[in-house]
Amino acid sequence: MSLHRENAQGSAELPSTYDGPVTFAIIGGTGLYNLPNLKPVARLTVSTPWGFPSSPITISVTEKGFPVAFLARHGQAHDLLPTDVPARANIAALKSLGVTAVVAFSAVGSLQQEIKPRDFVVPTQIIDRTKGNRPLTFFEKGFVAHAMFGEPFDLKLNRLIRDHIPKTGFLEAEDKKGVVPVLHTKPDDRGAEDLTVICMEGPQFSTRAESKIYRSWGGSVINMSVLPEAKLAREAELAYQMICMSTDYDSWNEDEEPVTVETIVGNLNANSANACKLAAALIEIVSEHGKDLGAELKGSMKFSVSTANHSLSKEVLAKMHFLFPGYWPAH
Numbered sequence: 230m231s232l233h234r235e236n237a238q239g240s241a242e243l244p245s246t247y248d249g250p251v252t253f254a255i256i257g258g259t260g261l262y263n264l265p266n267l268k269p270v271a272r273l274t275v276s277t278p279w280g281f282p283s284s285p286i287t288i289s290v291t292e293k294g295f296p297v298a299f300l301a302r303h304g305q306a307h308d309l310l311p312t313d314v315p316a317r318a319n320i321a322a323l324k325s326l327g328v329t330a331v332v333a334f335s336a337v338g339s340l341q342q343e344i345k346p347r348d349f350v351v352p353t354q355i356i357d358r359t360k361g362n363r364p365l366t367f368f369e370k371g372f373v374a375h376a377m378f379g380e381p382f383d384l385k386l387n388r389l390i391r392d393h394i395p396k397t398g399f400l401e402a403e404d405k406k407g408v409v410p411v412l413h414t415k416p417d418d419r420g421a422e423d424l425t426v427i428c429m430e431g432p433q434f435s436t437r438a439e440s441k442i443y444r445s446w447g448g449s450v451i452n453m454s455v456l457p458e459a460k461l462a463r464e465a466e467l468a469y470q471m472i473c474m475s476t477d478y479d480s481w482n483e484d485e486e487p488v489t490v491e492t493i494v495g496n497l498n499a500n501s502a503n504a505c506k507l508a509a510a511l512i513e514i515v516s517e518h519g520k521d522l523g524a525e526l527k528g529s530m531k532f533s534v535s536t537a538n539h540s541l542s543k544e545v546l547a548k549m550h551f552l553f554p555g556y557w558p559a560h
């Protein structure tokens with residue numbers, strides 16, 4: 230069974246350049262490999278100081294001409310393990326196109342009974358359970374800087390989704406028992422009801438004991454993909470929100486079979502159709518209401534560098550200027 234759908238128009242013959250800025254991007258996870266509802270107009274191969282992104286970036290436009298960049302996180306043929314995703318190149322490439330806001334889709338396991346397989350979750354917090362073997366920052370020896378990350382997702386994007394997409398009745402594909410999928414969002418901006426995504430290393434799924442620990446920590450869902458993507462987006466001053474698509478109950482739920490790829494694939498087919506529908510709706514919403522997304526992050530890294538200006542080398546500045554043209558004038 231293949232989850233890879235092709236755009237109506239093949240992309241091989243598309244131009245390899247695109248003039249003009251693209252401010253909004255979608256990163257597709259498992260089950261979302263393109264934006265079938267939009268018209269593709271260019272397919273870009275972008276080289277960055279951190280290598281090439283997971284896939285070429287497709288630029289598509291809505292009927293009203295709003296451009297959107299799309300990138301497949303694990304590659305167009307899904308040949309990259311979560312650990313091997315070149316997240317720095319992905320984020321840097323999007324930033325270089327003029328992107329200011331990113332919505333990223335990801336397949337997740339549910340850690341809570343009320344989050345059923347096929348439900349979608351818009352998380353507000355992250356717990357890092359990766360193992361330290363993914364490059365997690367654009368900064369390096371000779372260029373020390375620190376980004377704020379207490380609020381790891383973008384509140385404006387979060388609110389746009391919460392306020393414009395109905396919780397029930399929007400997502401389709403009821404399960405065998407006739408239960409319809411729900412969109413879970415935090416009710417307001419206060420901390421009490423955060424929806425927390427645990428990011429584990431993988432590629433193996435969790436043991437039952439681990440899964441129970443994550444529940445005791447208040448985890449809502451679990452994946453292998455939100456980090457370092459979210460951290461790098463913050464460093465690059467991009468507004469970033471993940472949308473999690475639940476495929477299974479992970480391993481904690483002893484009333485359910487422990488997670489298998491078969492369970493996941495069945496639910497992914499339903500999720501994939503809903504992801505396309507939600508992405509299309511979000512693009513319309515962002516094109517109408519998202520003009521200033523990322524505005525409050527702009528400039529945030531300029532004054533977050535600890536290293537003395539006179540000691541920044543030309544080599545390191547060349548890399549940083551790919552992300553932040555005009556910051557820290559070369560001396």
Ligand SMILES: CSC[C@H]1O[C@H](OP(=O)(O)O)[C@H](O)[C@@H]1O
Pocket residue numbers: 257258259260302303311334335336337431452453454455493
């Ligand atoms: C196919 S299940 C495990 C896999 O799914 C998620 O990936 P993605 O974020 O691309 O949807 C999860 O993080 C794991 O990488």
Ligand SMILES: Nc1ncnc2[nH]cnc12
Pocket residue numbers: 336337338339429434435451452453476477478479480488493
């Ligand atoms: N149970 C799970 N754990 C980690 N990543 C996942 N992606 C989908 N289901 C998952």
